[in-house]
Amino acid sequence: MKSTIAWGYSALIAALILGVSVIGLQRSRPMIDVRTIPLITHHGGINPQSPPGEIFECSQAGLRRIDVLLTLVGQTLRGNVTMTLRANSPGGVVLREVTMKPPVSPGVPNWASFEFEPILDSAGRAFHFSIAPADEAATKLSPWVRYHGQVGRNDPWGDRFLEAGATHKGDLISAHADLRALAFPVESMFPALGRATLSIFDDPDASAPIRTSTLELPDETHLGWAFFAFEPIAESRWKRYYFELNAPEHCRLIGTQDASMRPIPVLKSFHGRELERSQLRGMTRGSLKLPDRDLVFRAWCEDPSSAVLSRLKERTGGALWLAALLWVAATTICLRVFVFSQDTDEAETEDSGPQREDTQTAVTLGED
Numbered sequence: 422m423k424s425t426i427a428w429g430y431s432a433l434i435a436a437l438i439l440g441v442s443v444i445g446l447q448r449s450r451p452m453i454d455v456r457t458i459p460l461i462t463h464h465g466g467i468n469p470q471s472p473p474g475e476i477f478e479c480s481q482a483g484l485r486r487i488d489v490l491l492t493l494v495g496q497t498l499r500g501n502v503t504m505t506l507r508a509n510s511p512g513g514v515v516l517r518e519v520t521m522k523p524p525v526s527p528g529v530p531n532w533a534s535f536e537f538e539p540i541l542d543s544a545g546r547a548f549h550f551s552i553a554p555a556d557e558a559a560t561k562l563s564p565w566v567r568y569h570g571q572v573g574r575n576d577p578w579g580d581r582f583l584e585a586g587a588t589h590k591g592d593l594i595s596a597h598a599d600l601r602a603l604a605f606p607v608e609s610m611f612p613a614l615g616r617a618t619l620s621i622f623d624d625p626d627a628s629a630p631i632r633t634s635t636l637e638l639p640d641e642t643h644l645g646w647a648f649f650a651f652e653p654i655a656e657s658r659w660k661r662y663y664f665e666l667n668a669p670e671h672c673r674l675i676g677t678q679d680a681s682m683r684p685i686p687v688l689k690s691f692h693g694r695e696l697e698r699s700q701l702r703g704m705t706r707g708s709l710k711l712p713d714r715d716l717v718f719r720a721w722c723e724d725p726s727s728a729v730l731s732r733l734k735e736r737t738g739g740a741l742w743l744a745a746l747l748w749v750a751a752t753t754i755c756l757r758v759f760v761f762s763q764d765t766d767e768a769e770t771e772d773s774g775p776q777r778e779d780t781q782t783a784v785t786l787g788e789d
Contacts, residue, residue, distance in 0.1 A: 451488075451719040451720060451721050452479065452480060452481050452484075452720050452721065452722045453477060453700055453701070453718070453719060453720040454719050455567055455701065455715050455716065455717050455718050455719070456567075456717070457565070457567040457717055460490075460530060460565050460717070461566075461567070461568070461572055461575070461689060462565070462566050462567075462568060462604055462645075462646040462648075462689065463492055463494070463563045463564065463565050463566060463645055463646065464563050464564050464565070464566050464645050464646075464716075465494065465563050465607075465642045465643045465644050465645020465646070466494055466495070466560055466561055466562065466563055466643040466644055466645070467502075467552060467553060467554060467560055467562055467563065467564070468553075468641060468643075469553050469554050470707065471706045471707025471708075471709070472551040472552055472553035472706075472707065473551065473552060473564055473704065473705070473706055473716060474511060474549055474550055474551030474552070474704065474705040474706075474716070475549070475550060475551075475701070475702075475703070475704055475705065475715060475716045475718060476509075476510060476511075476547060476548070476549045476701075476702035476703060476705060476710070477547070477548060477549075477700050477701050477702060477720065478545075478546070478547050478548075478700040478701075478702070479543040479544060479545070479546055479547070479548055479700075479720065479722070480544060480545070480700060481543065481544050481722035481723075482541055482542065482543055482544040482722065482723065483539040483540065483541055483543060483722045483723025484539065484540045484543035484548065484720065484721075484722050485536065485537065485538070485539040485540075485721055485722060485723055486534060486535065486536045486537070486720070486721040487504060487506070487534075487535050487550055487718060487719070487720055487721070488532045488533065488534045488535070488718060488719040488720075488721070489504070489532070489533050489535070489552055489564050489716060489717075489718045490530050490531070490532055490533075490564065490565045490716075490717040490718065491523050491525050491530065491531060491532075491533050491562050491563065491564055491565075492525065492528070492529070492530045492531070492562075492563055492565065493525050493526065493527045493528070493561055493562060493563070494561050494562075494563045494643075494644040494645070495527075495561030495644070500522075500554050500555050500556035500560065501520050501521055501522045501554075501555040501556070502520070502521060502522070502523055502533065502552055502553070502554060502555060502560070502562060503518060503519070503520045503552070503553055503554075503555045504517075504518070504519045504520075504521075504533075504535035504550055504551070504552050505517075505518050505550065505551050505552075505553070506518070506537065506548060506549070506550045507548065507549045507550070507551075508546070508547075508548065508549075509546075509547050509548070509549065510547075510549050511549055511551065511705050511707065511708050511710075512708065513549060516540065516548075517537040517538065517540070519535040519536065519537050520555050521533065521535065523562065525562065530565060532719075533552075535550075539722075539723050541723075543722065547702070549705065550718075551705065552564065561644075563644070563645060564716050564717065564718075565716070565717040566646070566704065566714050566715070566716060566717065567714060567715050567716075567717055568602060568604065568648060568691050568713065568714045569691070569693070569695060569713050569714060569715075570599075570601055570602065570691040570692050570693035570694075571597055571691070571692045571693050572689060572690070572691060572692075573593075573595060573596035573597050573600070573689075573690035573691070573692050574593050574594075574596065574688060574689060574690040575689050575690075576677075576687035576688055576689060577687065578606055578675065578687070579606055579674075579675035579676040579677045579686075579687045580675075580677050581675070581676060581677065581678070581684065582608060582673045582674070582675060582676075583673060583674040583675070583676045583684050583686060584673075584684070585668065585670055585671065585672055585673045586668060586669060586670035586671075586672070587668060588665055588666065588667050588668075589665070589666045589668065589674060589676075589685075589686045590663070590664065590665050590666075591663070591664055591685055591686055591688070592625075592661055592662065592663045592664070593661070593662055593664070593688065593690060594659065594660070594661050594662075595654070595657040595658060595659065595660050595661075595662060595690065595692070596658070596659075596690070596692070597657070597658055597692035597693070598655060598656065598657055598658040598692060598693075599653040599654065599655055599657065599692050599693050599694055600653065600654045600657035600662070600690060600691075600692050601650065601651065601652075601653040601654075601691055601692060601693065601694075602634075602648055602649060602650040602651065602690070602691040602713070603619060603621075603634075603648075603649050603664065603688050603689070603690055603691075604646040604647065604648045604649070604688060604689045604690075604691070605646065605647050605649070605666065605674055605686055605687070605688050606644075606645070606646055606647075606674065606675040606676075606687060607642055607644075607645065607646075607647050607672060607673065607674055607675060608643070608644060608672075608673040608674075608675060609641055609642065609643050609644075609671065609672065609673065610636070610641060610642040610643075610647055610668075610669075610671070610672045611641050611669075611671050611672075612636055612637050614669060614670075614671050615669025615670060615671060615672070616635050616636065616637065616669065617635070617636045617647070617649075617666065617667065617668050617669060617672055618633060618634070618635045618636075618666075618667045619633065619634045619635075619636075619649040619651075619664060619665070619666050619667075620632075620633050620664065620665045620666075620667075621633070621651070621654075621662050621663070621664050622662065622663045622664070622665075623660070623662060623663075624663070625663050630665075631654070632651040632652065632654065633651065634649035634650055634651045636648075636649060646689070648713075648714070649666075650713055653692075653693075653694060657692070666686065674686050675687070695712075695713070701715050703715060704716050
């Protein structure tokens, strides 16, 4: 009897676990969820002349919401922010516009959620969204950016301004193969007023660099990370490289100081080859496309509660319920063997104890 009850409890608990799991699967989830943990680089203050954006492909119908991770790079927020959703590209037809004041605070990243009327035929289509100040003024808001590749050196944001219009030198040890980009924090950089050029050497006495990168952007980078990309260095793992960054007069890098109190730049290094084709087609700044990075964002679609189960059933070829039944059976056996077996054995021992005493007493009486 005890054994039957233990089997019943095991089966009931297994069924409850399965039910809770199904309920969890039915919760709404974003169609696209660009993540970077921990957060590495932010774009800098957004500009109305060339607002940051992203191109992506939608795999589901009913696109209804876009979340963008924002942070304050100053103490005040001026005006609201407008998210503009277009078809295909930065020059596409405007489909939706949403204006709001993002709930952000200094030093704390927050999601700004832009909700709009669902686009019922969004499945299989490409979209572009951008965020810009609604009042046409520069804002202290900055979206976060995920640069493609593996992070190597990961210096924190600096604590002082470096000399403007100077050549900053430094070195780094490449932690991985395929060194492909370096990022430096800047107070402001206007490429139109002068180019910033990065040169990389494999020897401190070399006269010719092995890689060079010139930053050419249509607008200012303000209190953000400036990315210098170049052809990946295949055999870079554990090798030391030396760099020279020639900054124009208007540009001030943000750095720190070394043990000898000498000002030095801080940087982040990125490694690896380009990603395979995915739903993400890359970040934009105005009309400029930047396929080597993405905004940190989420895209949500109308997803009925049964959609996840329907997709699972489709992908399992109709064997979903059989798989669920086998899972319940396996979980029931595990619970019975590893959880309830000891209690059942103890109960059986208690039940059999008096019987052994009676038998022993009977034997003793027989001997007398």
